[in-house]
Amino acid sequence: MLITLEGLDGSGKTTVWTALRDRVPDATFTREPTDSWYGEAVARSIATDDADPLAELFLLTADHADHLSGTVEPALADGTTVISDRYSDSRFAYQAATIAASDVDVERPLAYIREIHAAFSRPPDATIYLDIDAKTAAERSGRTNKFEQDGYLASVRENYERLIDAEPDRFHRVDATRSPEEVAARVGDLVADLTEN
Ligand SMILES: Nc1ncnc2c1ncn2[C@@H]1O[C@H](COP(=O)(O)OP(=O)(O)OP(=O)(O)O)[C@@H](O)[C@H]1O
Numbered sequence: 001m002l003i004t005l006e007g008l009d010g011s012g013k014t015t016v017w018t019a020l021r022d023r024v025p026d027a028t029f030t031r032e033p034t035d036s037w038y039g040e041a042v043a044r045s046i047a048t049d050d051a052d053p054l055a056e057l058f059l060l061t062a063d064h065a066d067h068l069s070g071t072v073e074p075a076l077a078d079g080t081t082v083i084s085d086r087y088s089d090s091r092f093a094y095q096a097a098t099i100a101a102s103d104v105d106v107e108r109p110l111a112y113i114r115e116i117h118a119a120f121s122r123p124p125d126a127t128i129y130l131d132i133d134a135k136t137a138a139e140r141s142g143r144t145n146k147f148e149q150d151g152y153l154a155s156v157r158e159n160y161e162r163l164i165d166a167e168p169d170r171f172h173r174v175d176a177t178r179s180p181e182e183v184a185a186r187v188g189d190l191v192a193d194l195t196e197n
C-alpha cells in the first residue's frame, strides 16, 4: 500500500512522518524531493527565484520517476507499506499554481501535469492531507523561499481542494492546526486503519 502525506509548507508533514516511524516500524519511509542528484537539482531550482516554470516541473517529475523506479515500486513489489512525505499531488498543486501565475502558455496546468504523470506514475492508494491556512503555513515555514509565501500558498491550497473534490475517497483530511501530538495521533490512527483493512 502506498500512503502519501500532503499539505502546504509548514503543515507538519515531516513532523508527522517522523512520529509515524514508531507506529509503523516495518514501513518504507521516503520523501519527495529525494536526496538523489535529481533532488539536488530540484533544490537548486526551488532556490532560484526566476527558474523556468516548465523546467522546474520537469526536474521535479524526473526526481519522481527515479523515486518511483528506485524506491517506491521495489518496496511495493516486496509487499511493504510505503509512506511518502510528498508525492505526485505536490506537483499537481504547486507546479499548477506556478505555471498558472506565469506567462507559460498551458491552458489547464493542473490537468496537463496530471496527464504527464498518468503515462507512467503509480497513484497513491491513500493520501493524508494536513489542512492548514496559507498564512499559518507561511509563518511556520519561515517564508524563506518563493514557495513559502502567503499568496502563492493560497493558490496551492485551492489546487489541493480541487484534487480532494476530484477524489474524495482517496484523501483523508486532518486539521493540522491542532497540537503536533494530536495531529500525529490522528494520522497514526488513520494509517493503522488503512493498513489493517
Ligand atoms: N501541529 C503543529 N503545530 C504547531 N507547529 C507545528 C506543528 N507541526 C509542525 N510544527 C512546526 O512547524 C514547522 C514546520 O513543520 P514541518 O517541517 O513538520 O512541516 P512540513 O509540512 O514538513 O514543511 P515543509 O513542507 O516546508 O518541509 C516546524 O517548526 C514544526 O516544529
Ligand SMILES: Cc1cn([C@H]2C[C@H](O)[C@@H](COP(=O)(O)O)O2)c(=O)[nH]c1=O
Residues within 6 Å of the ligand: 009, 032, 033, 046, 060, 086, 087, 088, 089, 090, 091, 092, 094, 095, 147, 148
Ligand atoms: C515534491 C514537490 C515539492 N515541492 C515543493 C514544496 C516545498 O516548498 C519544497 C520542498 O519540499 P519540503 O517538503 O519542504 O522538503 O518543494 C513542489 O513544489 N513540488 C513537488 O512536486
